[in-house]
Amino acid sequence: MDLDTAIKSRRSVRHFTSKTPDWRDIIECIDSARYAPMAGKNFILKFILIDDPEKIIKISESCQQDFVAEAQYVVVVCSDDSRIRNMFGERGKEFVRQESGAAIENFLLKIVEKGLSTCWVGHFVEDEIKNLLKIPEKSRIEALFPIGYEAKKPLLRNWRIELDRILFFNEYKNKKMKEIKKVYT
């Protein structure tokens, strides 16, 4: 699959079939995350692959999102900012969020390439999941991802923002790439 297709066909899926993904495919998706840029070459993320059905139900309850329990695998992404804060101080905290996003997008695009589906889940009771998975106190859960095969194709709505609403040239709000030259007649 070419990159453009992966980027443009990725979308959140919230209904999964009962078909079990090959866990090795998920490991490959996690592997892709390692290639994201990291400030100071400091990889700050850990990934927990969960296939225990009881844990998945508890995670779903912690998210208050039933569809999470439809998945047979959940990947929990957590970060530890202690080393990066030693290197970059307070700014390091922001770097952690940015690096998590970059690594997660690699992961998401590989999920698409593998023909799998997921949805970024950012709403959950963090302490409950940390206790359940024995995640150290100093770590944070960045997000979690129920993974499966898409049960039904959502109607493709192209809700994407138009490029000309987000792109400026040389200064904020300037929408022209080049000054229009006056034409003298």
Ligand SMILES: Cc1cc2nc3c(=O)[nH]c(=O)nc-3n(C[C@H](O)[C@H](O)[C@H](O)COP(=O)(O)O)c2cc1C
């Ligand atoms: C930081 C973040 C947190 C999110 N949390 C949730 C969530 O808790 N539950 C959910 O169903 N979707 C969640 N989403 C998915 C968004 O709702 C989804 O990406 C958005 O509707 C755009 O749809 P798309 O992913 O199909 O492009 C989250 C996305 C991001 C980036």
